[in-house]
Amino acid sequence: MAAALFVIDVQNDLATDPATRIPHASRINTSGEKIISAARAALQRAENNNTSSRLKTIVFVQHEEKPEDGTLVRGSDPWKLVFEPLPGDARERLVAKWTRDTFESNPDLASELKASGIEEIIAFGIQSECCVESTCAGALAAGFRVTLLSGAHSTYDNGAKKAEELEREVEERLRLKGAKVVPWEEVVAAWP
Structure with missing residues (x-):
């Protein structure tokens, strides 16, 4: 079953800026680097x-926002990605979105992926209960199998709950x- 790896909203504002990043940004950045490196190695080996x-x-x-809605304004430093697609590599693509669900922002994306043989979405990123959960739910609704990489998605504490609690709740809702x-390490270990 062919899969697409979705790297969701790992952007400077959420992942690197000391004033605004999520509490577990270093975990997401470290796991993200390992996941993307392993994915690129698997793609290159196959080729x-x-x-x-x-x-x-x-x-x-x-993710993109209007200036009046937030800091992720196209072209701004907070909006920039921590991990970017390799220039000129047809196996990697950049997708902009304006809603929490990537598929809602990009109505043709599901059919484009299916036309290229993709049947599964493997996802990680920021924020668990917002764009990660919504994009995974959108992928399920579009008929894809979905694997969420546990340990490689997170969010902000919300006052009542810590980020880790929110991560587990999202995982349970998506399981249902x-x-x-699946722990990200297990998925990455299976790629070679």
């Missing part, structure tokens, strides 16, 4: 050996909708 890889593409999702929740 070098002229074999088929389960992973077919990496989709970098970048039919998603798989």
Whole structure:
């Protein structure tokens, strides 16, 4: 089953700025770097050996806001991605979004992915209960299998609950909708 890796909203404002980043930004940045590196290595190995890889593409999702709505304004430093697609690499793509659900912001994305043989979305990123959960739910609604990478998504504490509690709640809600929740290390270990 061919899969696309979704890297959701790992942007400076949320992941690197000391004043605004989520509490577990360093965990997301470290796991994200390892996940993307392993994904690129798997894609390259498949190409070098002229074999088929389960992973077919990496989709970098970048949230955009109007200045009056937030800091993720196109072209601004907070909006920039921590991890970017490799220039000229057809196996990687950048997708902008304006709503929490990547598929809602990009109505043709599901059919484009399906046309290229993608049947599963593997997701990680920021924020768990916002764009990560909404994009995973959107992928399920569009008919994809979904795997959420546990340990590689997080959010802000919300006053009543710590980020880790919110992460677990999102995982449970997505499980109930039919998603798989797997530690990111297990998924990455299976790619070679």
